[in-house]
Amino acid sequence: MHTVRRPPAMRDVAHLAGVSHQTVSRVVNDHPNVRSETRARVLAAMRALDYQPNAAARTLATNRSQTVGLVTFDTTLFGPSFMVHAIERAAREAGYFVSIASAREPDVPQVREAIRRLREQAVEGIVTLAPVAAAWTALRQEPLDVPIVGLGIASGEADGVPMVAIDNAAGAALATRHLLGLGHATVHHVAGPANWPEARERQAGWRAALEEANRPAPAALTGDWSAAAGYDAGLALAERTDVTAVFCANDQMAIGVLRALHEAGRRVPRDVSVVGFDDVPEAPYLLPPLTTVRQDFAELGRHSLALLVDQISTGARRSEQQRCAPSLIVRGSTTAVR
Amino acid sequence: MHTVRRPPAMRDVAHLAGVSHQTVSRVVNDHPNVRSETRARVLAAMRALDYQPNAAARTLATNRSQTVGLVTFDTTLFGPSFMVHAIERAAREAGYFVSIASAREPDVPQVREAIRRLREQAVEGIVTLAPVAAAWTALRQEPLDVPIVGLGIASGEADGVPMVAIDNAAGAALATRHLLGLGHATVHHVAGPANWPEARERQAGWRAALEEANRPAPAALTGDWSAAAGYDAGLALAERTDVTAVFCANDQMAIGVLRALHEAGRRVPRDVSVVGFDDVPEAPYLLPPLTTVRQDFAELGRHSLALLVDQISTGARRSEQQRCAPSLIVRGSTTAVR
DNA sequence: CTGTTAGCGCTTTCAA
DNA sequence: TTGAAAGCGCTAACAG
Numbered sequence: 001m002h003t004v005r006r007p008p009a010m011r012d013v014a015h016l017a018g019v020s021h022q023t024v025s026r027v028v029n030d031h032p033n034v035r036s037e038t039r040a041r042v043l044a045a046m047r048a049l050d051y052q053p054n055a056a057a058r059t060l061a062t063n064r065s066q067t068v069g070l071v072t073f074d075t076t077l078f079g080p081s082f083m084v085h086a087i088e089r090a091a092r093e094a095g096y097f098v099s100i101a102s103a104r105e106p107d108v109p110q111v112r113e114a115i116r117r118l119r120e121q122a123v124e125g126i127v128t129l130a131p132v133a134a135a136w137t138a139l140r141q142e143p144l145d146v147p148i149v150g151l152g153i154a155s156g157e158a159d160g161v162p163m164v165a166i167d168n169a170a171g172a173a174l175a176t177r178h179l180l181g182l183g184h185a186t187v188h189h190v191a192g193p194a195n196w197p198e199a200r201e202r203q204a205g206w207r208a209a210l211e212e213a214n215r216p217a218p219a220a221l222t223g224d225w226s227a228a229a230g231y232d233a234g235l236a237l238a239e240r241t242d243v244t245a246v247f248c249a250n251d252q253m254a255i256g257v258l259r260a261l262h263e264a265g266r267r268v269p270r271d272v273s274v275v276g277f278d279d280v281p282e283a284p285y286l287l288p289p290l291t292t293v294r295q296d297f298a299e300l301g302r303h304s305l306a307l308l309v310d311q312i313s314t315g316a317r318r319s320e321q322q323r324c325a326p327s328l329i330v331r332g333s334t335t336a337v338r
Numbered sequence: 339m340h341t342v343r344r345p346p347a348m349r350d351v352a353h354l355a356g357v358s359h360q361t362v363s364r365v366v367n368d369h370p371n372v373r374s375e376t377r378a379r380v381l382a383a384m385r386a387l388d389y390q391p392n393a394a395a396r397t398l399a400t401n402r403s404q405t406v407g408l409v410t411f412d413t414t415l416f417g418p419s420f421m422v423h424a425i426e427r428a429a430r431e432a433g434y435f436v437s438i439a440s441a442r443e444p445d446v447p448q449v450r451e452a453i454r455r456l457r458e459q460a461v462e463g464i465v466t467l468a469p470v471a472a473a474w475t476a477l478r479q480e481p482l483d484v485p486i487v488g489l490g491i492a493s494g495e496a497d498g499v500p501m502v503a504i505d506n507a508a509g510a511a512l513a514t515r516h517l518l519g520l521g522h523a524t525v526h527h528v529a530g531p532a533n534w535p536e537a538r539e540r541q542a543g544w545r546a547a548l549e550e551a552n553r554p555a556p557a558a559l560t561g562d563w564s565a566a567a568g569y570d571a572g573l574a575l576a577e578r579t580d581v582t583a584v585f586c587a588n589d590q591m592a593i594g595v596l597r598a599l600h601e602a603g604r605r606v607p608r609d610v611s612v613v614g615f616d617d618v619p620e621a622p623y624l625l626p627p628l629t630t631v632r633q634d635f636a637e638l639g640r641h642s643l644a645l646l647v648d649q650i651s652t653g654a655r656r657s658e659q660q661r662c663a664p665s666l667i668v669r670g671s672t673t674a675v676r
Numbered sequence: 677c678t679g680t681t682a683g684c685g686c687t688t689t690c691a692a
Numbered sequence: 693t694t695g696a697a698a699g700c701g702c703t704a705a706c707a708g
Contacts, residue, residue: 009701025703055459056397059703060684066396067437067459074423076619079497081419085412088440097459099405099437102426121393121405121435144346228692252620259623281414282590282678285565285597287625303556347685358695363687395685398700538705 008049013103017045028053047320055097060119060124067097068308069118071111071128074104077225077252078280079297083151088303094309099123106195107196108177111138115279119146125308128150136161147311151304152198160319162311164304168198171293171326172205175247175275178212178291178328182273183337184245189220190233190257191247202277223253230256237272238264244272244337251276251283251292260331273334288332295326343355343427346387355383361633366391393435397460398420403433406646407456409466410448412442415563415590417635418467418620421489425465432647435657437461449476459485461544461645465489471533474499481664490536490640496557498657500649502642506536509631510543511550511612513585516666517630518551520611521675522583527558528571528595530587540587540615561591573611576602582610582675589630596624596671626670633664 010028010300014021019042026034027042034042045051059065068091072080084100091098101114111128115138118126125147136150140161144303150163179187189206194229203220210217221236223229230253235244239262248254254276258268266272276283279294303322310316346460348366357380362373365380372380380646383598397403410418422438430435437568439455441448453476457529464487478499488501517525527544530537541558559565559574568591575581575598588594588600592614596606604610606626614621617632641660649656657674 011701021702022680022704025677029703035677038677052458053453054398054701056394056403057684058703059394060398060686061701063684063705072423072426074427076420077417079415081422082414084422084438085410085417085440088410088438089442090414091505092439092455097437097439097455099435100426101430101435102423104427113559116390117435120390126484127561149575227620229622242691253672255620256623262625282565282593282620285569287597287600289597346696349685359686360688360695361693364694368689376693394688395700398702399685399687401700410684 002091002185007054007160008051009054012049012050012110015040015047015051017042044181044248057215063095065122065124066095067099067121067123068125068305068312069121069126070098070100071105071114071118071127072100072102073106074102077250078278079295080153082297083129083301083304086145086298087305088269090302090305094305096124096309106270108138108141112141117298122232124126125149125312127304127308133197135139136197141214147317149304149311151307154285162307162318162322164300164318164322164324166300167203167323168297168326169205170248170323171209171277171295171328172249173209174326174328175277175291175293176206177208178214178330179245179247179273180209180215181336182245182334184273185242185246185337186215186218187245188243190230190237190246190248191220191222192225192253194222197322201248205288206247223249223256224231225250225252225254225261227252229253231260232262233257235264237261245334246272247275247277249277250277251280253317254290254292255286258288258290271337273337279329283329284331286328291331292329293326293332294329296324299324320338345392346389348389349390350387351380351389354387355380392641401436401460403460403462404433405437405459405461405465405650406438406643406650407453407459407461408438409452409456409464410438411444412440415588417490417616417633420635420675421639421642422545423466423642424636426645428640432643434462434647444635446476450479463487463650465642465646468632471535474614475537477665486647487642487646487649489638500645500656500658500660502638502645502660502662503536503618504633504664506664507543507546508661509615509633509666510540510585510587511547512543512664512666513615513629513631514547515551516668517585517611517613517672518547518553518595519581520583520672523580523610523675524553524556524579525585526556526575527585528568528575528584528586528591529558529560530563530591532560537587544585560593563588563590565590565594565597567591569598571595572598573602575599576604578635583612583672584610584612586616587615589616589618589628592628592630592671594662596626596628607671607673608676613672618668621667622669624671629669629672630667631664632667634662637662 010021101117103110152165191203221233234257276292283290348359490503529541559571572595611620614630651663
């Protein structure tokens with residue numbers, strides 16, 4: 001007789017344990033009404049066969065996939081990459097699998113396509129690491145028959161969609177006030193791309209802090225978050241001898257600015273003070289060590305998943321925004337104006 | 339009459355189009371034997387209802403989940419984070435979803451647990467971004483009823499399991515020969531953790547290149563890939579005035595070394611030349627711009643998925659190793675010995 | 677406490 | 693070219 005090679009199913013366990021497959025199901029799902037002796041027999045059979053429940057069958061029967069989707073971008077940015085792990089860990093602890101769908105470009109069609117793919121897998125909720133306005137538009141266009149949480153999306157655009165983000169404006173203000181407090185007449189800004197709400201929030205926070213101190217706000221330069229863009233901005237800044245303080249919207253651009261200032265013969269922090277944003281692991285080891293605004297990416301990831309799971313389990317739709325407080329880490333790239 | 343709120347199923351589409359659900363299935367799966375007029379009607383009905391196939395039902399019926407699993411680590415390293423995207427994109431293009439399972443620590447139980455979770459979801463194959471010996475042990479212990487591909491795992495330990503990796507020894511030799519060619523008497527090495535095969539391969543490549551040139555191989559220092567570890571190693575190196583060339587097993591440690599040498603008053607590249615490994619995006623903008631060995635992470639990701647898909651579709655088990663060639667990128671952190 | 681029955685939404689096989 | 697029937701492995705509802 002030939003036995004087909006297939007993974008053991010519940011019926012096989014049931015057969016071996018001498019019970020019905022239903023009883024096996026009860027054991028698997030920790031139902032209370034199973035005699036402990038029966039349970040033990042079933043567990044033994046499960047072990048003997050190396051039984052693994054079939055997720056597809058369970059999903060089909062319960063209409064619950066135990067999976068959450070994660071929309072990511074094809075980015076080399078530190079924050080998003082890091083948060084993937086934090087989210088996966090939080091999901092695992094909450095009993096969910098994580099399925100990812102990445103969009104190459106942060107435009108509306110690609111984000112919608114990513115969401116479509118995730119829904120096809122019947123994910124129970126979606127976290128989108130999509131801090132781009134286009135992603136946001138896509139979210140609002142979705143039927144939203146599934147809970148969605150945005151990670152790092154600016155408040156103004158979050159019409160009724162729950163989100164978790166750092167308080168970018170507060171972080172930018174922290175950086176700007178720090179520089180003003182060191183005696184700098186004003187603070188220049190290297191901003192992120194205008195289609196990123198986080199970039200706009202940081203720029204707004206910088207501007208507000210300057211206004212609060214009655215200082216003129218110079219025109220901001222804009223980069224794409226990369227060190228290369230920071231380098232270009234830094235060269236432009238270096239041409240102006242009145243520039244003594246620069247706040248960059250992220251650490252990678254700050255690295256480029258440091259490089260450009262160095263090439264132009266302007267010393268940091270002696271001639272120019274520089275502040276970044278993120279606190280990447282390398283920040284303390286740059287030349288000079290970078291003063292920066294720290295984001296707790298792990299916390300952001302955990303919070304977003306908690307918010308999602310809450311929506312999934314209560315069935316409620318939230319529209320709240322959770323803001324995490326950033327902190328300023330002062331290192332060697334800033335000093336009192338001479 | 340009350341209609342229950344549930345996503346449209348195939349039967350609903352069939353009903354609307356006036357055909358059997360079977361015909362709808364044929365349309366969905368692009369079967370040839372459907373009259374084009376019928377097909378059009380079905381497609382119209384699908385659009386009208388915004389029909390989405392139920393992945394769980396399909397998986398249950400076909401025993402194919404169209405999903406590949408990805409084992410990752412809770413790391414802030416650039417390479418692994420970046421490869422996640424490359425793999426996801428390649429998977430999408432090949433018609434697969436990607437489910438991730440991350441292990442907090444690279445030890446055997448956690449890797450096995452990650453693999454167990456993925457198998458529970460009936461993934462058709464697994465890519466493991468687990469360049470750690472423990473992960474490797476775990477892979478070999480698995481029943482392997484599902485194809486597995488390792489990414490970045492050293493050859494010696496890859497008994498019969500297919501893998502894709504950069505040629506670490508060749509990359510290390512490239513770096514070492516470059517330094518020797520500049521006239522340095524020998525090259526010191528800041529190695530990665532000994533339980534990472536990649537670290538061991540790089541160390542072996544460095545040692546081999548020295549031996550090939552009949553140079554003494556100094557004792558290697560070991561770090562954990564972080565800039566902090568590089569800093570510590572750099573301080574130790576700076577105490578020895580005979581050190582003129584350092585090859586670091588990754589760029590992050592090189593950043594720490596640059597910092598430490600600077601603090602110790604040793605100038606790079608004037609007094610000491612430094613080479614990294616990876617070519618992170620910031621490398622050209624460091625002070626000085628970092629000479630380093632470039633890995634094409636995107637290519638590694640694509641290759642690993644191609645190898646996996648090949649195994650899935652042919653049903654064959656491979657044990658081949660694909661090695662990608664690294665290249666040396668010479669920048670400002672290395673120069674001829676004085 | 678345990679077993680029986682009836683689907684979940686889809687694909688596969690066979691028949692028409 | 694289309695339809696009918698059976699079953700993938702599991703859970704929910706009910707019966708005992």
